Amino acid sequence: MPEPTARISPLGVLETGLAQYRRTARRELWRYYLSSGPFVLLLLWSWRQVATRRTAALPWMALGLAVTYTARTLGSGAYIRRALAAYAGSAPAGPRAEFKRVAAEIWRRAALLLLWVVLAPCVIFTAPLYVAAHYAPLSGDTRRPLRGCLRWAASWYVQEWGLLALLGLMALLLLINLLLLAFILPVLLHFLLGITNLLTMAGGARDLLDNSSFWVGLLLATYLALDPVTQCALAVSFYNLQAERDGADLLAGLGRLQTANPAARSRRALGGSPC
Amino acid sequence: MSTNSWLRRARCAVHTEREASAQCRGCGRLFCRECVTESEGAVFCSPCLAARTAPLRSSAAPSWVRRWGGQALALAGLVSGLAIFFALFLLLLSAVMSYPAQYWMGGR
Numbered sequence: 241m242p243e244p245t246a247r248i249s250p251l252g253v254l255e256t257g258l259a260q261y262r263r264t265a266r267r268e269l270w271r272y273y274l275s276s277g278p279f280v281l282l283l284l285w286s287w288r289q290v291a292t293r294r295t296a297a298l299p300w301m302a303l304g305l306a307v308t309y310t311a312r313t314l315g316s317g318a319y320i321r322r323a324l325a326a327y328a329g330s331a332p333a334g335p336r337a338e339f340k341r342v343a344a345e346i347w348r349r350a351a352l353l354l355l356w357v358v359l360a361p362c363v364i365f366t367a368p369l370y371v372a373a374h375y376a377p378l379s380g381d382t383r384r385p386l387r388g389c390l391r392w393a394a395s396w397y398v399q400e401w402g403l404l405a406l407l408g409l410m411a412l413l414l415l416i417n418l419l420l421l422a423f424i425l426p427v428l429l430h431f432l433l434g435i436t437n438l439l440t441m442a443g444g445a446r447d448l449l450d451n452s453s454f455w456v457g458l459l460l461a462t463y464l465a466l467d468p469v470t471q472c473a474l475a476v477s478f479y480n481l482q483a484e485r486d487g488a489d490l491l492a493g494l495g496r497l498q499t500a501n502p503a504a505r506s507r508r509a510l511g512g513s514p515c
Numbered sequence: 516m517s518t519n520s521w522l523r524r525a526r527c528a529v530h531t532e533r534e535a536s537a538q539c540r541g542c543g544r545l546f547c548r549e550c551v552t553e554s555e556g557a558v559f560c561s562p563c564l565a566a567r568t569a570p571l572r573s574s575a576a577p578s579w580v581r582r583w584g585g586q587a588l589a590l591a592g593l594v595s596g597l598a599i600f601f602a603l604f605l606l607l608l609s610a611v612m613s614y615p616a617q618y619w620m621g622g623r
Contacts, residue, residue, distance in 0.1 A: 347595060349596065353603060
């Protein structure tokens with residue numbers, strides 16, 4: 241059987257992913273932010289502690305980050321699974337929280353993260369490992385999930401670099417927007433409500449730009465805003481890769497055609513021409 | 516003998532009167548189309564497919580191993596996953612710490 245190649249272009253994946261994100265945002269986003277919020281806040285706090293050389297609690301900080309990242313792994317896994325189910329038009333899986341499944345999901349994510357860190361100097365593995373980490377919760381039902389998600393990710397190598405480049409461009413634009421917002425909002429608050437803040441004081445803007453925690457917070461905010469879109473886009477790509485093997489998209493299209501045109505169906509049943 | 520003529524002469528291991536049309540990925544024997552099933556991109560004969568898809572409970576392991584073996588494996592996976600996360604975050608924080616404070620814009 242030939243290896244699957246993506247039928248859908250990176251731009252198509254991103255476009256469909258964005259549409260999927262907008263369609264499911266109201267119902268599903270709370271799940272993502274509820275799990276990712278604590279990790280991001282703790283990471284920001286830890287950064288501040290480390291930057292100001294408060295190092296006594298370094299192992300405790302790492303432990304807290306590990307625990308909150310585990311929660312994030314599970315929450316974002318549930319989010320991408322639901323995004324895939326919504327895109328495929330199937331019913332989302334119920335709240336299956338068996339110990340074995342949860343443990344396997346965490347192990348897969350940790351193994352992929354470790355692999356990514358080890359292979360970080362070889363830039364060529366960055367994109368497939370990043371994509372495989374997102375596919376890990378989706379390939380849980382297959383026989384060899386870890387190998388499966390790596391194989392799915394490797395099967396559209398060139399296109400995923402294109403997708404990552406587009407996402408990088410989006411992240412840059414979002415970062416610039418957030419930066420402008422961070423500078424404009426305090427000044428507006430000062431003019432409208434008279435609230436004094438760092439930016440309205442002399443040298444305040446310079447102080448803010450010199451603050452590493454501000455930049456880390458900005459990067460994390462960009463990541464939090466864009467990651468759900470990335471998850472939806474990768475759910476779309478996963479569906480398309482699978483559909484090339486099992487023809488699920490063609491079957492769904494056929495089903496839609498049949499429900500959309502009952503008159504043609506009845507004509508076919510009577511033996512007449514469908515046209 | 517050329518490969519083509521060998522293939523034409525090959526017979527199904529079950530239905531010897533039929534020409535073979537597939538080779539089992541598991542045992543390597545030749546079968547007709549009816550005797551094989553496609554699974555995960557390869558074809559398998561019935562015994563090989565049954566062996567591949569057999570659940571853990573059909574193994575010869577004692578019942579307590581079957582019951583707790585999977586749980587223990589899952590627990591080991593969970594603990595090792597958490598340990599990897601912990602080690603990576605500790606490494607990250609230590610790496611940030613190892614840089615002089617002025618790299619972090621005056622340590623603010």
